[in-house]
Amino acid sequence: MTRKDAGTLVDVSALQSALQAFADARDWNRFHSPKNLAMALTGEVGELVEIFQWLTETQSAEAARDPATAQAVRDELADVLIYLVRLASVLGVDLDAAVREKLAANARRYPA
Amino acid sequence: MTRKDAGTLVDVSALQSALQAFADARDWNRFHSPKNLAMALTGEVGELVEIFQWLTETQSAEAARDPATAQAVRDELADVLIYLVRLASVLGVDLDAAVREKLAANARRYPA
Amino acid sequence: MTRKDAGTLVDVSALQSALQAFADARDWNRFHSPKNLAMALTGEVGELVEIFQWLTETQSAEAARDPATAQAVRDELADVLIYLVRLASVLGVDLDAAVREKLAANARRYPA
Amino acid sequence: MTRKDAGTLVDVSALQSALQAFADARDWNRFHSPKNLAMALTGEVGELVEIFQWLTETQSAEAARDPATAQAVRDELADVLIYLVRLASVLGVDLDAAVREKLAANARRYPA
Numbered sequence: 001m002t003r004k005d006a007g008t009l010v011d012v013s014a015l016q017s018a019l020q021a022f023a024d025a026r027d028w029n030r031f032h033s034p035k036n037l038a039m040a041l042t043g044e045v046g047e048l049v050e051i052f053q054w055l056t057e058t059q060s061a062e063a064a065r066d067p068a069t070a071q072a073v074r075d076e077l078a079d080v081l082i083y084l085v086r087l088a089s090v091l092g093v094d095l096d097a098a099v100r101e102k103l104a105a106n107a108r109r110y111p112a
Numbered sequence: 113m114t115r116k117d118a119g120t121l122v123d124v125s126a127l128q129s130a131l132q133a134f135a136d137a138r139d140w141n142r143f144h145s146p147k148n149l150a151m152a153l154t155g156e157v158g159e160l161v162e163i164f165q166w167l168t169e170t171q172s173a174e175a176a177r178d179p180a181t182a183q184a185v186r187d188e189l190a191d192v193l194i195y196l197v198r199l200a201s202v203l204g205v206d207l208d209a210a211v212r213e214k215l216a217a218n219a220r221r222y223p224a
Numbered sequence: 225m226t227r228k229d230a231g232t233l234v235d236v237s238a239l240q241s242a243l244q245a246f247a248d249a250r251d252w253n254r255f256h257s258p259k260n261l262a263m264a265l266t267g268e269v270g271e272l273v274e275i276f277q278w279l280t281e282t283q284s285a286e287a288a289r290d291p292a293t294a295q296a297v298r299d300e301l302a303d304v305l306i307y308l309v310r311l312a313s314v315l316g317v318d319l320d321a322a323v324r325e326k327l328a329a330n331a332r333r334y335p336a
Numbered sequence: 337m338t339r340k341d342a343g344t345l346v347d348v349s350a351l352q353s354a355l356q357a358f359a360d361a362r363d364w365n366r367f368h369s370p371k372n373l374a375m376a377l378t379g380e381v382g383e384l385v386e387i388f389q390w391l392t393e394t395q396s397a398e399a400a401r402d403p404a405t406a407q408a409v410r411d412e413l414a415d416v417l418i419y420l421v422r423l424a425s426v427l428g429v430d431l432d433a434a435v436r437e438k439l440a441a442n443a444r445r446y447p448a
Contacts, residue, residue, distance in 0.1 A: 011124075014121045022215070022219075034185075036169065039374070045157050053260055064205070077196065078210040091176050093186055095190070107134075151259075155382045158380075162382075234350075259391060259392075260393065262381075276370055281369035284369050304420055315400050327358070336362055
């Protein structure tokens with residue numbers, strides 16, 4: 001078991017380590033510039049969007065009911081998250097801190 | 113303090129709760145269909161990509177050295193993560209499980 | 225032969241007619257809301273970006289030399305243009321006029 | 337007046353020339369690798385998508401009725417087209433031929 005601070009919103013440290021090991025084992029670090037990873041992220045978001053493009057909003061909310069669509073959604077969400085976390089790693093960005101700042105800014109910008 | 117299983121790669125449960133509370137307090141759930149959130153994710157990825165579009169790969173790797181660029185990168189990474197986590201929530205997708213499956217598939221597809 | 229004004233920068237009228245006939249013949253107009261077409265455009269741009277994501281800038285400039293890559297590039301550029309022109313049609317936007325305005329604005333914003 | 341063949345679907349030759357002259361006058365050709373232009377295209381599509389992200393499909397179809405939204409749509413459609421045409425130019429792709437091939441393929445793939 002590991003512990004995290006009570007205030008942690010995002011903990012992707014284990015995924016970051018796994019992705020670094022994966023890249024190291026395949027000599028992929030040289031491809032993983034922020035520029036390239038931002039493009040890879042774009043490609044995966046495009047695949048995610050394609051799942052929903054011809055669905056109505058109501059149909060999109062029920063996407064998880066169809067097993068094939070549900071699997072496609074899981075796959076694409078995972079791909080997007082993987083590239084996002086990898087990009088944050090190579091840029092040295094602490095996602096938990098970044099999200100925390102952004103939520104505070106959003107709370108000021110959009111009062112409840 | 114909270115605890116997570118040793119095998120957890122991604123823990124965004126606290127962020128999911130925070131985003132749900134944020135949407136509830138502003139009556140935003142009606143806007144948060146998967147279709148709409150996928151579009152919002154696209155918009156934020158577009159803003160992230162714009163930071164890197166005219167940089168060389170080498171310059172992109174040094175983006176965090178310039179304070180203004182570093183802040184822009186943090187902001188956009190946070191926005192992308194927020195919409196991604198929110199999208200997974202409304203679809204009922206367990207991101208940790210989805211990432212785990214995807215990494216296993218990638219390991220088979222790209223042997224070290 | 226058709227004629228266009230000397231000042232025309234973009235003439236996609238024949239493509240707009242062909243796409244309208246294609247949609248009519250398949251009863252696809254009900255899917256072609258601007259929202260849906262913007263998503264379809266996103267998906268195609270994602271596929272285009274995937275071609276270049278792991279290439280260096282120099283390699284990207286030579287993409288047309290490899291026949292398979294050249295074909296992929298042609299296919300994706302065509303898909304992007306098709307959805308863009310269709311989107312402009314359903315929104316009633318005159319692309320030639322819009323581009324003309326934008327170029328004038330760009331000339332003021334970025335003096336030579 | 338210029339002439340085009342009766343079968344032409346897309347004529348962007350004048351825009352291509354205008355964009356080349358614009359880049360030449362600002363010494364921008366060195367930034368215009370296909371990789372960079374594909375990223376710039378992504379950014380503009382992101383801005384276009386943001387216009388529609390919280391609208392229903394029906395609202396999106398009426399976007400042109402609000403003057404401010406209509407202007408934003410025109411601006412973003414123009415930006416997307418400009419980068420798309422520029423990208424085709426630097427890659428040496430004939431957009432008219434590419435679209436023609438794609439439409440023929442689509443007609444085979446989706447019989448009326």
